[in-house]
Amino acid sequence: MDPLSDVISALELRNHLVGGFAAGGRWSVSFEAHEGVKCYAVASGGCWIMVDGAERAVRLEEGDCFLLPRGQPFRIGSDLDDPSDDWKRHFCTAEDGSLVTLNGGSEVTVLGGHFNLVGPQVEMLYGILPPIVHLHRPGEREALRWVFDRLRQELKDRKPGGFLMAQQLAAMILIQALRLHLDRSNGVGWFSALSDPCTGAAIAAIHREPARRWTVASLALEAGMSRSSFAARFVQLVGDGPIEYLTRWRMILAGRRLTRGEPLDNVAYSLGYKSPSAFRAAFKRTTGRTPRHYALTAREVFSG
Incomplete structure (x- = not known):
């Protein structure tokens, strides 16, 4: 295997949660620190995200993908100047593989997964990444388009075997996002x-x-x-x-x-x-x- 596949395999990639949310109007949600890696993309619409430790808020547009590898708290919403709801209010009772509706939910859809990585020296993979990895270039969007369209369809149709399909697709998204970040890497680190x-x-x-x-x-x-x-x-x-x-x-x-x-x-x-x-x-x-x-x-x- 190649080194990236080697490291991911050694670290035992485990899916923890797959799903997303659909939001409408003015909305803002805050999330506390988390373990593992969150990997999501904007399937439709656009919103803002601010991650603790990042220099500035990031605008997410349709087709953008983002990784949150360090587990810092973050806020995401239509306008980050608005007061934020605690994530527990909306997501605590949601079923794995479901889409949560925020404020009527028809303008913005965000899909993806939350992964736990278990194994020795897990920091080799994501400890060297920035607080947020934002993939937004045209080629990056195109590379992720098919898998996100397929994930959205699986979550929408809820067919037999759909949850397992969604898990595998979310894992593909994470690996593809890491690969794209590798392609654009030009600093210091693994x-x-x-x-x-x-x-x-x-x-x-x-x-x-x-x-x-x-x-x-x-x-x-x-x-x-x-x-x-x-x-x-x-x-x-x-x-x-x-x-x-x-x-x-x-x-x-x-x-x-x-x-x-x-x-x-x-x-x-x-x-x-x-x-x-x-x-x-x-x-x-x-x-x-x-x-x-x-x-x-x-x-x-x-x-x-």
């Missing part, structure tokens, strides 16, 4: 490193062969750069050195397999370690816990 041809090639090589005895020099060859230039570029974009990244990714893979009950010796040798003791030392150094303690704790989290 997404920027993936979109950079040189560091992206090295990260892809690590994910393709995590057990290989990579060195900075061999990864620099994958990137087509000199050793020193590659090392500096990697640290600049990712925040870790290439070997630190390799170790961290191995521990993510190891944690997932240990949680599923795979023997420690098998995990150690399959990830390139010469002995189980060397693996144990690396795992504790990276995660702060022994493999056994990690596996026991993680099983409790994944089963919760």
